[in-house]
Every structure is written in C-alpha cells, then in structure tokens.
Amino acid sequence: MSPIEHPVVRRFIEDAGHLTQVLGFGRVTGQIYALLYFSAEARSLDDLKRELAISKGSASMCVRQLETLGAVQRVWVKGDRRDYYQANDYFGQIIRRGLQEIVGHRVEALGQFIEEADRSVTGADGDAFIRQRLDRLRAFQKKAQKFWDNPLVKVMLK
Amino acid sequence: MSPIEHPVVRRFIEDAGHLTQVLGFGRVTGQIYALLYFSAEARSLDDLKRELAISKGSASMCVRQLETLGAVQRVWVKGDRRDYYQANDYFGQIIRRGLQEIVGHRVEALGQFIEEADRSVTGADGDAFIRQRLDRLRAFQKKAQKFWDNPLVKVMLK
DNA sequence: CATTGCGTTCAATGCAAATTGAATCTACCA
DNA sequence: TGGTAGATTCAATTTGCATTGAACGCAATG
Missing domain, CATH: 1.10.10.10 (Winged helix-like DNA-binding domain superfamily/Winged helix DNA-binding domain)
Incomplete structure (x- = not known):
C-alpha cells in the first residue's frame, strides 16, 4: 500500500x-x-x-x-x-554529507583561489587595496575552515 | 578606477x-x-x-x-x-543572515508542519508506520532547532 | 510647475538546469 | 548463447527562474 x-x-x-x-x-x-x-x-x-x-x-x-x-x-x-x-533516517549524517558537498568543497576552493590570487598581486604591479581585501578574505577562509573542521560541529550534527 | x-x-x-x-x-x-x-x-x-x-x-x-x-x-x-x-566585509554576519533565510525559517516551518501532521494522523484512521516516522521527524526537528539556537554556533560564525 | 535624472517595477524574454525517453548496457536465466 | 527484464545514459526537450528594458514614479532643481 x-x-x-x-x-x-x-x-x-x-x-x-x-x-x-x-x-x-x-x-x-x-x-x-x-x-x-x-x-x-x-x-x-x-x-x-x-x-x-x-x-x-x-x-x-x-x-x-x-x-x-x-x-x-x-x-x-x-x-x-x-x-x-x-x-535511511540518520538525518544528521545525511545533512552532514549534503553540507560537505555544498560548503566543504567551496571552503577549500576558496583557499586555493586565494593562494593563486596572492601570487598574482604580489610584486610591483600589486594594487594595495586589492591586497588588503585579499588579506581579509584569507582571514575569513581560515576561520571558515576551522569552523568546518571543528569536531564540535560534527558532534552537533550527529 | x-x-x-x-x-x-x-x-x-x-x-x-x-x-x-x-x-x-x-x-x-x-x-x-x-x-x-x-x-x-x-x-x-x-x-x-x-x-x-x-x-x-x-x-x-x-x-x-x-x-x-x-x-x-x-x-x-x-x-x-x-x-x-x-x-561590508563582516562575512560572518552576512553568512549567518543568508543561512537564516535558507535554514532557519525551514527548521521552524518543519516544526509547524509536524504539529499539523500530528493532528491529522491521530485517532482511529491513523497509520501506525506514519506515526512512527513523524515521531522520528519530531525528534530531529527538536535537535535541529536546538543546534540552530545554540549560542556556540553563533559565536563560531562571528 | 515643468523638467531632469535618478530608482523601481513587472511583463516579456532568454537561458541554464531539470527532466524525459529512446537507445544502450548489464546481469541473469533457460 | 540468445533472450529477457531491468538499470543507466545522454541528446533533446521542457520548465522555471533570473534577467532585461520600457514604462512608471518620485524627488530635486530652476
């Protein structure tokens, strides 16, 4: 039925x-x-x-x-x-994997992007303002990565 | 420029x-x-x-x-x-508001839905399996609400 | 009060992503 | 080994949503 x-x-x-x-x-x-x-x-x-x-x-x-x-x-x-x-009714696990797909990958992609960007704005032609913004971005990326990797978050999604 | x-x-x-x-x-x-x-x-x-x-x-x-x-x-x-x-470069705040829009509202909407659903499957015509599933759903909704309201989460997104 | 220079709205449009289904592939059985 | 029943794939299509731009609204200015 x-x-x-x-x-x-x-x-x-x-x-x-x-x-x-x-x-x-x-x-x-x-x-x-x-x-x-x-x-x-x-x-x-x-x-x-x-x-x-x-x-x-x-x-x-x-x-x-x-x-x-x-x-x-x-x-x-x-x-x-x-x-x-x-x-399956392990909602926590399902949601964690879904988030991994949406968020996790992107946090890492952002990290890579910043690395690349850093290289191209370093040196003489580097725009000071752009460098400053990239710095803030990097700070955020690190925090995001830390948050995402935080075991507490994993526990809470259990 | x-x-x-x-x-x-x-x-x-x-x-x-x-x-x-x-x-x-x-x-x-x-x-x-x-x-x-x-x-x-x-x-x-x-x-x-x-x-x-x-x-x-x-x-x-x-x-x-x-x-x-x-x-x-x-x-x-x-x-x-x-x-x-x-x-603005308060990424944390921006992301929190974005999530509120995507997640927060839905957690509450789910809560309301379950309440309504409970009423319509209670009584003689209630299907036992559906009731059981709704129970698990309710348990999850409570956990999700708790997670979302957790001050730790807010701090971490700062 | 007419004009000018903006911002906003919304019906029409365009486009990207979801969905289809016929062709193809695979596993199983006689 | 051929036949069959189901699963998968992907080019073609559909669909829904973002985007457009002409028309409108509004506030400031002379």
Whole structure:
C-alpha cells in the first residue's frame, strides 16, 4: 500500500521537493526521499516512477544521488530482479554529507583561489587595496575552515 | 578606477557569481558583491550596470537583496543625486543572515508542519508506520532547532 | 510647475538546469 | 548463447527562474 494516498504524506513530499530544490539538489530527489521515508516496505524504481509520475531516467539518477549522500539504501528482494530502496533516517549524517558537498568543497576552493590570487598581486604591479581585501578574505577562509573542521560541529550534527 | 581590470578580481567576480547562483541567490548578486568588495570607492547603480554589463533593473533588484542581507551599505555622496554602495566585509554576519533565510525559517516551518501532521494522523484512521516516522521527524526537528539556537554556533560564525 | 535624472517595477524574454525517453548496457536465466 | 527484464545514459526537450528594458514614479532643481 502506498503512503502517498495519505494527505499528510502528499504534503510532505511536496515540501521536501521544494526544500531540495532550494538547496540545489533538484525537486525529484527530495520527493523520492520523502516517499521512501514514509514507505513501510522498500520500493522499486518502477514504484517511484508510477507513484511520483516521473520518468524512469529521473528516478534512476535521483536515487543514485540519494545513495551517494547515504540517504537511501539498496535492498535485495529475493526472487525479484529489481532493485529496491528504502530511506535511511540518520538525518544528521545525511545533512552532514549534503553540507560537505555544498560548503566543504567551496571552503577549500576558496583557499586555493586565494593562494593563486596572492601570487598574482604580489610584486610591483600589486594594487594595495586589492591586497588588503585579499588579506581579509584569507582571514575569513581560515576561520571558515576551522569552523568546518571543528569536531564540535560534527558532534552537533550527529 | 575600476578594479575589474585586474585579472584576479575578474576571476573572483566570476566565482562569486557561480557561488551565489548555486546557493539560489542568482548570479548577479554575487558579482555585484564581489565588485564592490574590491572597489576602493563606493559605486553607483550605473557603475555596476556598465562594469558588469547588466541591466539597470537587475542592478537595482540585486543591490536591494544584498542590502537586506546586510552585505552592502548605501552611502551618500554629497552633491550627487545617485545612490552609492559599498561592500561590508563582516562575512560572518552576512553568512549567518543568508543561512537564516535558507535554514532557519525551514527548521521552524518543519516544526509547524509536524504539529499539523500530528493532528491529522491521530485517532482511529491513523497509520501506525506514519506515526512512527513523524515521531522520528519530531525528534530531529527538536535537535535541529536546538543546534540552530545554540549560542556556540553563533559565536563560531562571528 | 515643468523638467531632469535618478530608482523601481513587472511583463516579456532568454537561458541554464531539470527532466524525459529512446537507445544502450548489464546481469541473469533457460 | 540468445533472450529477457531491468538499470543507466545522454541528446533533446521542457520548465522555471533570473534577467532585461520600457514604462512608471518620485524627488530635486530652476
């Protein structure tokens, strides 16, 4: 029995879709997770396709993304060649990985950028104001890196 | 003199545009902030329009958004009817407000949703599994709220 | 009070990213 | 080994949102 018949679940699926869209993961990703989250039994790609009215390609790609984030688990149902999926409810871990994707990489990218920039504004043609701004940027990057690496943050997201 | 002539600044403007686009604030918003950040003097809407090759409407709307986030300040130049803007460099504060917009509101919205949902699955027609899932969701929401309200987080983002 | 020079608005547009689905690939079974 | 059922891929399409710019509003100035 599909939980999608329940109005509360419908609404949750819609909201989850909005959320993941805003966060840059696409709407379907959140919808799939929400459906799985409220499904007592594991679901196949075809289930998702039918119940959410999406294409098979979309189902496949988004489920893969959720798997990468650790938000979803593949389960085998014996005697059935299809892949089935169920939702993990370790929200903390899922969110941490999602943030890692969005924030973590960028903090490091900023660090690299500043290094490169430093090299090109050092020397005679270096603009004093730009150097000053880069310094503030570097200070911030270090703080951000520190914050991100802080074990306290990891604990709090548990 | 426009800092946009400097390759490092050009590159930074491009990157900042990508970042804000991914974060859902639009490309121009980041570009404007980046340009202002590396501008020694305050800049007018027309400056932004010319140097970033954007429309006046875009400049107006995005600057407004940055102002709301506290990322940018309006300054008056006497004898000039135009509005001038300069970048704040309190990154911590800016990011906190951005997060408030993206995360904070949603944590509260989730809380409200759960309350509503609770009411509609209580009683005879309530599905046991859905109730169980809602319970886990509520537990998470409380933790998230606590994390978000934690003064430590605020301090670390300073 | 008319004019001038700004800022703002919003319907129309353009564009980038999400989504589709036919073609392709893979694993399994007879 | 061929056949089948499902998963995956990616070029083409759709869709939604950022961006544009003409029209409007408004405040200052002579």
